[in-house]
Amino acid sequence: xxxxxxxxxxxxxxxxxxxxxxxxxxxxxxxxxxxxxxxxxxxxxxxxxxxxxxxxxxxxxxxxxxxxxxxxxxxxxxxxxxxxxxxxxxxxxxxxxxxxxxxxxxxxxxxxxxxxxxxxxxxxxxxxxxxxxxxxxx
Numbered sequence: 001x002x003x004x005x006x007x008x009x010x011x012x013x014x015x016x017x018x019x020x021x022x023x024x025x026x027x028x029x030x031x032x033x034x035x036x037x038x039x040x041x042x043x044x045x046x047x048x049x050x051x052x053x054x055x056x057x058x059x060x061x062x063x064x065x066x067x068x069x070x071x072x073x074x075x076x077x078x079x080x081x082x083x084x085x086x087x088x089x090x091x092x093x094x095x096x097x098x099x100x101x102x103x104x105x106x107x108x109x110x111x112x113x114x115x116x117x118x119x120x121x122x123x124x125x126x127x128x129x130x131x132x133x134x135x136x137x138x
Contacts, residue, residue, distance in 0.1 A: 004116075029065040036064075039073050047080025058107060063117055068107075075103040 011017035036059075038051040054072060058064040064072065078100045085092045104110050108117030 029067050031062050032064045032066050035059045036069050044080045046083040047076045050079045051076035
């Protein structure tokens with residue numbers, strides 16, 4: 001599987017953008033400026049809590065865009081429905097669980113899908129070996 005393309009805005013920031021290599025029709029969505037509030041239409045408290053928790057995580061990682069807020073709300077609504085079914089002693093349908101897993105994969109929430117989503121907002125950790133072979137400053 002080939003490596004996914006780097007978004008144009010990251011190429012501009014790093015100084016590696018070449019207009020002759022831009023993809024026609026490629027859309028780079030801007031990141032959400034602040035953590036959005038949970039929509040009023042979410043079905044229960046479990047869905048609202050999940051939305052608030054995931055919105056904070058995804059915004060901090062730079063993954064959440066204004067366009068993806070509704071998909072996140074649907075993910076939280078499905079989560080709320082699944083919790084509600086389990087609390088009632090019922091099992092959710094396979095279709096409902098499949099939708100939940102697909103949306104989790106779109107946001108890179110599961111361990112198997114974290115490599116599919118690239119963050120832009122988090123700072124890279126310092127390399128502890130970057131000083132190897134160099135003397136310490138006096």
